[in-house]
Amino acid sequence: MKVFVDDRAVEVPAGTSAMDALFEAGRDVPYFCSLPYLSPIGACRMCLVEAGSPRRGQDGQWILDDQGQPKIFWLPKPMASCTLAASEGMVIRTQTDAVRKAQAGMVEFTLLNHPLDCPTCDKGGACELQDRSYEYGYGASRFVFDRRHADKHYPLSDLVVLDQERCIHCKRCVRYFEEIPGQEMIDFIERGVHTFIDGYEGGLPSAFSGNIVDLCPVGALLDNVARFRGRNWEYDHTATICTGCSVGCSVTVDARNGRVERIVGRDHPAVNERWICDAGRFSHALEEEGRLTTPLLRRGGELVPASFDEVLAYLTSELVDVPPAQIGLYSSSDITLEEGIALEATAQVLGSGHVDHLPRFSQLPALPRPTLHQLAQASAVVIAGADLGAEAPVAELRIQEMLRGAAPPPQFRHGTAIADLKLTERMERHPERLAIFSSAPTSLDRSADLVVRGDPQAALSAIAAALEGNAQAASPYLSAAELLRRPGATLVVGSELQAAGGLRLAEKVARSSGAALLALPADSNALGLAYLRLVPGEGGAAYGEAILPVALVSRCRRLPAQWPRLLIVHDTTLSALAARADVVLPAVSGLEKQGTLVNLEGRLQALRPAASEVGEATDLIPALGLLLQALGLRSPVRGLISAQRALAQRFGARVQSLPPEGALLDLGEPFLAETHLQHQPEVGAWAAAHLAAARARAAANRALEVAK
Amino acid sequence: MGVLDLAKGMGVTLGKLFSKPLTVSYPESRVQLKPRFRGRHVLTRHPDTGLEKCIGCSLCAAACPSYAIYVEAAENDPAHPVSPGERYAKVYEINMLRCIFCGLCEEACPTGAIILGNEFEMADYRYGDFVYGKEDMLVGQYGSRPQRREAERQGTPVRLGLSVQPREELEGVRYP
Ligand code: SF4
Ligand code: SF4
Ligand code: SF4
Ligand code: SF4
Ligand code: FES
Numbered sequence: 001m002k003v004f005v006d007d008r009a010v011e012v013p014a015g016t017s018a019m020d021a022l023f024e025a026g027r028d029v030p031y032f033c034s035l036p037y038l039s040p041i042g043a044c045r046m047c048l049v050e051a052g053s054p055r056r057g058q059d060g061q062w063i064l065d066d067q068g069q070p071k072i073f074w075l076p077k078p079m080a081s082c083t084l085a086a087s088e089g090m091v092i093r094t095q096t097d098a099v100r101k102a103q104a105g106m107v108e109f110t111l112l113n114h115p116l117d118c119p120t121c122d123k124g125g126a127c128e129l130q131d132r133s134y135e136y137g138y139g140a141s142r143f144v145f146d147r148r149h150a151d152k153h154y155p156l157s158d159l160v161v162l163d164q165e166r167c168i169h170c171k172r173c174v175r176y177f178e179e180i181p182g183q184e185m186i187d188f189i190e191r192g193v194h195t196f197i198d199g200y201e202g203g204l205p206s207a208f209s210g211n212i213v214d215l216c217p218v219g220a221l222l223d224n225v226a227r228f229r230g231r232n233w234e235y236d237h238t239a240t241i242c243t244g245c246s247v248g249c250s251v252t253v254d255a256r257n258g259r260v261e262r263i264v265g266r267d268h269p270a271v272n273e274r275w276i277c278d279a280g281r282f283s284h285a286l287e288e289e290g291r292l293t294t295p296l297l298r299r300g301g302e303l304v305p306a307s308f309d310e311v312l313a314y315l316t317s318e319l320v321d322v323p324p325a326q327i328g329l330y331s332s333s334d335i336t337l338e339e340g341i342a343l344e345a346t347a348q349v350l351g352s353g354h355v356d357h358l359p360r361f362s363q364l365p366a367l368p369r370p371t372l373h374q375l376a377q378a379s380a381v382v383i384a385g386a387d388l389g390a391e392a393p394v395a396e397l398r399i400q401e402m403l404r405g406a407a408p409p410p411q412f413r414h415g416t417a418i419a420d421l422k423l424t425e426r427m428e429r430h431p432e433r434l435a436i437f438s439s440a441p442t443s444l445d446r447s448a449d450l451v452v453r454g455d456p457q458a459a460l461s462a463i464a465a466a467l468e469g470n471a472q473a474a475s476p477y478l479s480a481a482e483l484l485r486r487p488g489a490t491l492v493v494g495s496e497l498q499a500a501g502g503l504r505l506a507e508k509v510a511r512s513s514g515a516a517l518l519a520l521p522a523d524s525n526a527l528g529l530a531y532l533r534l535v536p537g538e539g540g541a542a543y544g545e546a547i548l549p550v551a552l553v554s555r556c557r558r559l560p561a562q563w564p565r566l567l568i569v570h571d572t573t574l575s576a577l578a579a580r581a582d583v584v585l586p587a588v589s590g591l592e593k594q595g596t597l598v599n600l601e602g603r604l605q606a607l608r609p610a611a612s613e614v615g616e617a618t619d620l621i622p623a624l625g626l627l628l629q630a631l632g633l634r635s636p637v638r639g640l641i642s643a644q645r646a647l648a649q650r651f652g653a654r655v656q657s658l659p660p661e662g663a664l665l666d667l668g669e670p671f672l673a674e675t676h677l678q679h680q681p682e683v684g685a686w687a688a689a690h691l692a693a694a695r696a697r698a699a700a701n702r703a704l705e706v707a708k
Numbered sequence: 709m710g711v712l713d714l715a716k717g718m719g720v721t722l723g724k725l726f727s728k729p730l731t732v733s734y735p736e737s738r739v740q741l742k743p744r745f746r747g748r749h750v751l752t753r754h755p756d757t758g759l760e761k762c763i764g765c766s767l768c769a770a771a772c773p774s775y776a777i778y779v780e781a782a783e784n785d786p787a788h789p790v791s792p793g794e795r796y797a798k799v800y801e802i803n804m805l806r807c808i809f810c811g812l813c814e815e816a817c818p819t820g821a822i823i824l825g826n827e828f829e830m831a832d833y834r835y836g837d838f839v840y841g842k843e844d845m846l847v848g849q850y851g852s853r854p855q856r857r858e859a860e861r862q863g864t865p866v867r868l869g870l871s872v873q874p875r876e877e878l879e880g881v882r883y884p
Contacts, residue, residue, distance in 0.1 A: 117793075118818075119763055119765035119767060119818045119819070120763050120764075120765060120793055120794055120795040124765075152794070153783075153794055227783060228764070228781040228782055228783055228794075228795055229781075230766075231765070231766045231770070233770060234766060234769075234770075
């Protein structure tokens with residue numbers, strides 16, 4: 001479909017909005033209410049353009065003008081381009097005086113009652129209203145009367161603060177809650193100039209409430225944890241990914257003066273679209289509490305700060321008689337591939353089979369993994385033994401997308417479609433497409449027609465029987481089998497099923513129904529680490545399974561059943577485990593390291609370090625180097641570069657030059673081993689702890705001042 | 709050059725011998741400054757309420773061409789506000805060694821909180837002592853750090869080596 005924008009012609013697919021067509025042509029209009037992934041509603045009237053289209057006569061031919069060209073029938077008034085569908089041969093004018101006047105007039109209207117708190121407003125410097133007023137406004141106001149006054153710094157919840165005066169009634173936040181997580185939480189109250197936003201008494205009971213802070217075009221909705229911590233131009237922005245769970249959402253980490261102050265979502269159309277969960281957004285508050293910045297050494301029964309040299313001397317003398325093959329190496333499953341391959345190389349140098357990563361499951365599915373995009377486009381989803389809210393929160397949003405049945409928004413040269421006309425407010429949801437089998441309540445229960453409480457493994461067996469034509473099966477299992485048989489259905493299994501060894505059963509169900517199988521990994525890089533030899537080797541002990549002379553444990557919080565005689569802990573804080581260690585090495589958090597993670601789709605994504613002050617804390621590679629040095633050994637992987645080289649050899653991919661959207665690579669055959677450590681999904685607990693810390697920090701921001 | 713020219717030159721010199729000298733014997737006597745002389749910054753207060761005018765917006769820091777200003781804001785306790793409104797400067801520091809006294813901070817300030825005053829005697833011994841905080845710049849504070857230190861040591865009031873009629877924006881500032 002050809003559309004003419006000013007003097008340029010562009011080819012756009014049918015169904016494109018005039019707004020996307022003109023952006024595709026390299027033109028610009030101001031807009032406040034449209035937003036990628038939300039329905040266009042034409043609320044702000046900023047995106048006005050002049051438009052007209054040719055018409056066909058009764059003979060089906062274009063009606064021609066005097067010059068023999070198709071005659072353009074102009075629409076009588078400037079039109080909101082976001083809600084106007086482009087049509088064949090449409091002519092759009094964005095640069096005429098009439099358009100400029102209309103846009104400038106709308107800026108003036110929008111600013112009529114705006115408080116202009118820019119100096120104290122946390123949005124200042126990154127405010128869409130500031131930018132649009134500057135670019136498109138008259139630069140002066142003719143409004144001489146009293147402005148409307150409303151509630152300022154009104155806490156919608158502990159995490160989000162609302163300034164009703166600054167709201168420009170774009171309705172993005174209202175639409176977001178209804179359309180994305182499907183939890184209606186806030187709405188407009190009153191009419192006309194008195195309209196204001198408000199929510200329930202009980203705050204914002206959603207695990208995705210922080211996204212409204214990113215999408216509010218003005219400073220009406222603000223991050224209460226980052227309140228007044230810095231101005232937008234003062235932050236060091238780092239584009240990285242969240243290490244909270246295996247979704248691996250794209251985020252931007254903003255730090256000031258070496259302290260991470262806030263995390264905002266970043267658009268990744270294939271993974272998280274532009275949304276992140278609250279635990280991922282507000283997690284940094286916990287990462288900072290009680291951070292270790294120097295090594296600690298046990299002297300006279302007490303852990304005291306020490307230098308790396310002292311630790312080295314101590315380890316050298318303690319490890320004299322220890323056979324290297326008896327040294328255990330255990331790590332959490334959120335370490336990067338680089339750290340993972342260094343760990344593998346260290347175990348090989350030591351000749352030790354006592355190596356493991358946790359949490360992990362005993363098996364990986366042998367079927368191809370669906371992508372999140374395929375999940376969002378699935379015809380039906382059956383969830384067995386997974387609480388997505390605790391294991392992979394943003395995957396829950398992709399399932400909500402599936403329930404709305406919307407096709408993914410098209411991509412243009414300017415990115416994701418800003419006004420995708422296929423999306424509308426209050427689209428019908430299809431709860432009949434979702435079935436959940438788990439023993440405990442899950443966050444998606446509210447959206448599914450079929451929810452069965454009970455052992456998910458028994459449920460899967462019943463579904464398998466139903467798939468085999470056993471008509472005796474109880475009706476929920478028959479319906480679930482029906483759902484799975486639909487072409488394009490997906491079976492999602494989580495920790496409850498996988499920890500109990502139900503993966504083979506799930507595979508059988510997926511095979512016999514033809515559904516795709518998404519097995520949620522246990523942690524943010526558990527899937528990637530499965531492709532490295534990080535499981536107990538010949539005669540090797542799993543974590544806490546045997547009394548070892550020495551063990552190095554990195555960032556695991558779990559206490560072992562059997563304690564090693566000499567415990568070296570590498571962690572960010574003095575955890576309960578670290579408190580009993582002989583040597584504690586300071587670690588960096590997931591926000592502070594560089595490397596590569598593999599998300600639940602098998603997508604390799606780059607992690608970049610935020611500009612935060614970490615003292616002497618390091619990632620796992622130098623900690624392993626220290627241990628080897630004390631033994632007088634040397635590993636082929638001694639730093640990031642050699643780790644990348646080793647990874648390139650192993651996987652045939654240069655992880656240091658991944659494309660911005662990451663890469664779905666075939667990593668070969670996984671190394672598997674049984675594990676008997678029962679895995680509880682930690683993201684749920686993790687989210688609760690992180691949110692509590694974020695709330696405490698928001699409260700402390702206030703309490704500090706009260707105390708003064 | 710002739711004798712005549714030489715005599716002319718000597719004449720100028722002789723003439724100066726009998727005119728009033730321009731030299732000020734600073735620091736024994738005070739220098740007379742022009743009111744627009746830009747010296748050490750003053751953080752002013754609202755004269756009626758006594759609240760600090762600074763709202764911690766960091767615009768001065770953004771405008772500063774030599775990155776001399778550091779601001780850290782915090783939320784006002786409504787019961788005991790430091791400044792009017794929601795936000796105040798918890799930390800406000802200017803590194804006087806970096807500052808080039810251009811006055812751009814003063815121009816950027818939306819509340820007229822930061823004004824370049826007339827004090828200029830800040831010579832000191834240690835780098836760290838040149839970072840002036842709120843306690844050094846809020847209106848009512850006379851003298852630079854070394855001057856106040858010296859005055860305290862000797863038990864005498866701070867003596868400034870300048871005299872000037874302060875500009876009216878420097879609300880509340882009186883130089884002796
Ligand atoms: S929302 Fe934007 S325009 Fe309004 S006060 Fe905040 S920064 Fe200024
Ligand atoms: S609070 Fe923000 S996002 Fe919500 S309607 Fe107002 S301006 Fe729009
Ligand atoms: S869904 Fe997972 S990866 Fe995404 S923001 Fe939340 S914790 Fe982080
Ligand atoms: S002095 Fe002025 S410009 Fe600087 S932070 Fe304070 S109010 Fe803002
Ligand atoms: S009316 Fe708001 S973007 Fe078009």
